[in-house]
Amino acid sequence: MIRVVLPPHLRGLARISGEVQLEIAGRPTVRSVVDALEAQYPMLHGTIRDHVTQQRRPFLRFFACEEDLSQESPDAPLPDAVVSGKEPLLIVGAIAGG
């Protein structure tokens, strides 16, 4: 079971509160987790990855286990602690403004 923490705007859009829990077949990656997230919450299509290019939107980052995974390949395996459900995958909006 993969745990995912979404930013508040996307929780509101998906009409959920708290973490999302997803079952992923095979070795979980950022790509497979976002695929599963969009399948379960189709209103999130295009909000995390660009609809056309499938690239991560520029003001969003992926973190887990206190590490920034944003620059990793979307097909890189997620850390064991995320795979085991001990730690969540964090999808974080960049902080802007002062």
Next chain:
Amino acid sequence: MSGVRVLVGTRKGAFILTSDGKRAKWDVSGPHFAGWELYHIKGSPADPNRLYASQTSGWFGQIIQRSEDGGKTWHQPGTPPGEPAPGPGDMPKGDSNKFAYDISEKTGKPLTTHQFYDGKQHPWEFKRVWHLEPSLTDPDTVYAGVEDAALFRSTDGGKSWHELAGLRGHGTGPMWQPGAGGMCLHTIVLDPGNPQRIFVAISAAGAFRSDDAGKNWRPINRGLKSPYIPNPEAEVGHCVHRIALHPSRPNVLFMQKHWDVMRTDNAGDSWTEVSGNLPTDFGFVIDVHAHEPETVYVVPIKSDGEHFPLDGQLRVYRSRTGGNEWEALTKGLPQSDCYVNVLRDAMAVDSLDKCGIYFGTTGGQVYASADAGDNWAAIVRDLPAVLSVEVQTLP
């Protein structure tokens, strides 16, 4: 008694204001989509309870929302809450938010770059929907004006969108460039007497017209003069802020350009300036009285560098002569220390008798006049900065 519904888009959500035909007491609902930018909300003339909304964010992209009950509840078209995910072969959910430029040889030709601020060519990149214009006759058909500038159409109630690529592809696209607010298609005007005719306006490219329901397009900017571009009378490159028409005379269009208020009597084939005695002819909004085709409203703004009213006095100007002769309307509007702006999609009129005029400010006020502009009052204040105002006159 008839009523009025005012649809307000702001930097941090949508608000819906309702009143009876007296337009004296107002109920406010919202914020809807709190925390998101709501660039535009508009109802279908064919089904007033069908509303479309552009919900957008620099972080999370573009969302299209739809309501079937006048804004009480909303859903993404094709993606109702709680509905199971699509099966194999089904149309993917979330397509209502997908605006993919057409770069096919057949239609898009393929057109991939426009002029950037630095004069170099730059790829077209979708950013957001500025304006939604529902069909006058079919609730499921709606047009979307987007940044970077292009026109899209949905014929399935917003579930899917397809570019009318002849606009970008007609030939002048590589010369279009962004204005200060981006390169946006912000105005869509449907001719009520001719379903084949569509007008659009783009900053900073100009006005364009299609006479075949959006397939082919041509610039309609003859007569515009913009001293701040290399060729002031160029075919394209003009920063048109807004155009409006009266339904009874669709060949007469009024335009608030970056500077200059203009009119055409031949559907844009040529324009003449009607700024007349305006204290400044810079501004964003322009609209036409619901029952008097020669009565026009603007809100003069000091300049392109100082986006607020002259002398701190918020004044609507009205011409009853189709331009050139303008009178200041001030009763009920702040006449000192007012430094708000009124953005291009933030003025609308109702069709009651007397005609109601409405506009919203970047200071979060929505002002209304129930007597064609003679007297004004804030029907709500202290909202987030207002991006758009639309009005529905209800039976």
